[in-house]
Amino acid sequence: MHSTSLHSNFNNPTQFVEGWYWALPSKELKVSKVKAVTLLGRNLAIYRGVSGEVVVVDAYCPHMGAHLAEGKVEGDGIRCFFHNWKYDSHGICVDVPSFGKPLPVCIKTWHTVEKYGMIWVWVGEEKPNLLPFVPELEQVDCDYILGTRFVKNCHPNVLLINAIDAHHFNTVHNLPLEIVFDSQTINSNAITFSNTTRGGDDSWLIRLIRPLYRKEVTYSMCYWYGSTGTVTLGPDFLHFYIIFALRSLEGGKTEGQTILVTPKRPGFWGWVLNRGLLCLTQQVGNYFAKGDTQVFQTIRFDLKTPTKADQSILQFIQHVNHQKALSWGTWHTVNYLNIQTPIGQEKNGFKI
Ligand code: FES
Numbered sequence: 001m002h003s004t005s006l007h008s009n010f011n012n013p014t015q016f017v018e019g020w021y022w023a024l025p026s027k028e029l030k031v032s033k034v035k036a037v038t039l040l041g042r043n044l045a046i047y048r049g050v051s052g053e054v055v056v057v058d059a060y061c062p063h064m065g066a067h068l069a070e071g072k073v074e075g076d077g078i079r080c081f082f083h084n085w086k087y088d089s090h091g092i093c094v095d096v097p098s099f100g101k102p103l104p105v106c107i108k109t110w111h112t113v114e115k116y117g118m119i120w121v122w123v124g125e126e127k128p129n130l131l132p133f134v135p136e137l138e139q140v141d142c143d144y145i146l147g148t149r150f151v152k153n154c155h156p157n158v159l160l161i162n163a164i165d166a167h168h169f170n171t172v173h174n175l176p177l178e179i180v181f182d183s184q185t186i187n188s189n190a191i192t193f194s195n196t197t198r199g200g201d202d203s204w205l206i207r208l209i210r211p212l213y214r215k216e217v218t219y220s221m222c223y224w225y226g227s228t229g230t231v232t233l234g235p236d237f238l239h240f241y242i243i244f245a246l247r248s249l250e251g252g253k254t255e256g257q258t259i260l261v262t263p264k265r266p267g268f269w270g271w272v273l274n275r276g277l278l279c280l281t282q283q284v285g286n287y288f289a290k291g292d293t294q295v296f297q298t299i300r301f302d303l304k305t306p307t308k309a310d311q312s313i314l315q316f317i318q319h320v321n322h323q324k325a326l327s328w329g330t331w332h333t334v335n336y337l338n339i340q341t342p343i344g345q346e347k348n349g350f351k352i
């Protein structure tokens with residue numbers, strides 16, 4: 001049982017925030033191939049037409065319910081295996097062989113985009129909002145590699161909190177500096193938490209890297225739809241970027257994929273340097289993933305006793321609860337107002 005109200009989004013396995021979700025890596029879908037994907041409890045068929053464009057449709061054929069991933073891609077459309085009805089890339093029926101002409105039926109299609117080597121699907125009723133990005137790299141052409149794909153025994157919201165759990169950086173990851181976050185809302189679906197401290201002058205590590213940066217060491221996390229987090233990390237002259245793309249599985253478990261990103265650098269040596277940097281980024285990501293592995297197997301998240309160091313976590317919970325929710329499995333809008341934490345309330349001597 002999750003700890004928060006059934007009516008709020010945060011850590012709730014029965015609903016999720018309307019938004020962009022990763023479906024599968026681009027390279028796993030070749031031209032003229034179709035794959036079955038279950039995303040947030042709904043079954044989809046995802047195919048790549050001859051033009052290279054990806055099309056995402058509901059899985060079941062409107063004729064008799066055959067799974068369209070059993071079918072064949074034909075041009076930029078898909079033909080059902082069972083009775084060979086064909087649907088174009090807008091999901092409109094364009095051929096019923098036994099009937100000699102199409103019937104006025106269609107399959108539901110979903111908005112999709114390919115970025116950072118991933119196929120993303122807009123899960124929502126309204127027009128798509130922005131695709132998740134690293135704030136510093138919004139307009140920048142990037143190189144990327146996919147890192148690890150993983151399943152964790154807790155909800156994506158809970159896993160993502162780890163990146164702004166300031167206190168645990170010292171206790172779990174032995175980071176020799178105090179991290180204090182400042183938040184900045186980007187839009188109703190995105191919020192950034194950035195470290196504001198220089199701190200830790202007495203440690204040898206900080207003294208060693210201090211000449212490399214002017215201000216604080218950059219560490220910031222930008223959350224999108226409460227499910228994808230983009231981390232920016234490093235001294236002024238070299239920032240590492242890691243995207244944690246998560247989605248919830250049945251029962252509120254997490255299926256995730258890390259994506260390592262770096263701005264494109266010119267020429268052959270730029271390419272070589274970027275391969276090296278992306279591998280290094282992966283090591284950085286692994287370092288932080290390591291210490292927490294076990295706790296996410298057994299945690300029953302319940303922030304009963306927040307302290308000042310947990311302030312950003314409370315802010316994130318509020319941010320998630322303010323977003324539009326859909327039901328896991330059906331993707332229908334959740335039709336009640338989210339219960340939100342009252343702002344300005346005093347808890348343990350500090351304001352949330
Ligand atoms: S079930 Fe698809 S064509 Fe009959």
Ligand SMILES: [Fe+2]
Binds near residue numbers: 162
């Ligand atoms: Fe951690």
